Amino acid sequence: MESLKNIWLWIQGNSSGLSILLSLAGFALLWYQTRKARTAAESARLATDRAIRSISDTDTISDLATIKAGMKRVQVALHGARYETALLQSQSLRETLNQLRSRRGFRTDERTTQIQSMVAYLKKLQDLLERKLEEPESRVVVRPANNKLSDYTAEVSAWMEEVRFLRGGSDDD
Amino acid sequence: MTKDDIRSILTALLEKSKAKQVIWTPFEDMAEDHDDYVVSFPKSSVNIFEDPEEQGIIKVNILNSAGKAVGWLRSDESESVSRLLEELLASARESVFKSDETLEDLKRALAS
Numbered sequence: 001m002e003s004l005k006n007i008w009l010w011i012q013g014n015s016s017g018l019s020i021l022l023s024l025a026g027f028a029l030l031w032y033q034t035r036k037a038r039t040a041a042e043s044a045r046l047a048t049d050r051a052i053r054s055i056s057d058t059d060t061i062s063d064l065a066t067i068k069a070g071m072k073r074v075q076v077a078l079h080g081a082r083y084e085t086a087l088l089q090s091q092s093l094r095e096t097l098n099q100l101r102s103r104r105g106f107r108t109d110e111r112t113t114q115i116q117s118m119v120a121y122l123k124k125l126q127d128l129l130e131r132k133l134e135e136p137e138s139r140v141v142v143r144p145a146n147n148k149l150s151d152y153t154a155e156v157s158a159w160m161e162e163v164r165f166l167r168g169g170s171d172d173d
Numbered sequence: 174m175t176k177d178d179i180r181s182i183l184t185a186l187l188e189k190s191k192a193k194q195v196i197w198t199p200f201e202d203m204a205e206d207h208d209d210y211v212v213s214f215p216k217s218s219v220n221i222f223e224d225p226e227e228q229g230i231i232k233v234n235i236l237n238s239a240g241k242a243v244g245w246l247r248s249d250e251s252e253s254v255s256r257l258l259e260e261l262l263a264s265a266r267e268s269v270f271k272s273d274e275t276l277e278d279l280k281r282a283l284a285s
Contacts, residue, residue, distance in 0.1 A: 094240050101216075101238070112215035116238065117198065120211050120218035123240030124200050 053104065057163050060103045064160045067096050071153045074125075075146045083140070087129040090122045097122075105163060118152050174244035179235060183246070183257055186212070186219060190264040197268040210265035221262050231258040 070093040077086035097115050100106045106115070125145060131138050189195045190212075200209035200222065209222035216238040224230045235244035248255040267273055 098239050109215045113213050116213040116215060116218055117211070119238070119240040120213055120220065120236050121198075121200070123236060124209075124211070124220065126240075 056104055060100070060105075060163050061160055063096055063100060063103075064156055064163065067093060067100075068153055068156050068160070070096065071149045071156070075149050078140075078142045078145055083129045083132050087126055087133070090126045090129070094119050094122045094126075106159075114155065118155075121148060121152070174235065176246065176250070179233070179244045179246050180254065180257065182235070183219070183233060183261055187257065187261050187264060190261065190268060193268065195268070197265040199269045208262055208266060210262075210269060212265070221258065221265055223262070231255075231262055233258060233261070 070089055074086050074089045074093065077083070077089060097119055100115055101112050106112070128140060132140050186195065190197070195212050197210045197212050200211055200220070207223045207225050209220070211218050211220045218236040218240075220234045220236060222232055224232050229248075231248040233246045234242040237243045246254060246258065248258045
């Protein structure tokens with residue numbers, strides 16, 4: 001009983017010092033937990049950013065595959081003298097190409113100029129095909145147009161590989 | 174885009190073209206055998222061509238990022254426009270075919 005009394009007296013005499021110690025320990029615990037939570041939040045944010053980038057790259061690869069397939073369809077339509085199909089495909093290709101400008105990795109002057117060259121060429125091809133449909137006797141030389149489209153298809157394939165492998169969109173991941 | 178805007182753009186382009194600072198691409202092999210060239214920038218292109226339907230007329234189309242013509246000029250608008258377009262077309266042709274450069278090279282090679 002006597003010892004309990006002594007402890008009580010000691011606590012009463014040192015209460016301010018003890019409360020400071022307890023406060024410091026509480027603060028340290030709080031700081032540790034906050035730090036842990038912030039690290040977790042930052043990790044979550046980084047993971048989210050990475051996931052968004054990955055989805056965006058997958059979207060870009062899908063659009064590039066659409067462009068490649070579209071160019072091949074234009075070539076096949078030109079080869080088969082199906083000018084209306086080639087005209088509609090060219091229009092659709094121009095629109096998809098134009099969308100690429102806002103994508104990650106496609107905003108540099110060099111890349112946007114390459115896209116612009118393709119857009120301008122497809123517009124010219126469209127004008128030519130429109131004239132052909134209006135005036136069937138007007139001339140369309142298929143081979144040079146198809147050669148140009150093959151060059152563009154190769155260029156688009158290279159872009160696809162770049163997005164897929166250089167930016168971590170590989171299936172091997 | 175006014176005609177004056179287009180004229181000043183084409184004058185600046187002519188300077189760059191003469192200094193070989195732009196790359197012209199030929200379009201002419203796609204249709205009839207006539208001069209047709211394009212130069213592209215990040216969000217625009219300039220297409221200069223001889224209209225196969227109007228003999229002797231040179232036309233310029235300014236294309237936007239979607240490939241739509243947003244400005245144009247014809248050589249029959251005035252004497253000064255005609256001179257400007259003729260010079261620009263010749264410069265584009267030289268940029269593509271490098272005939273002057275080839276001639277110079279041949280002369281130099283044969284003179285030695």
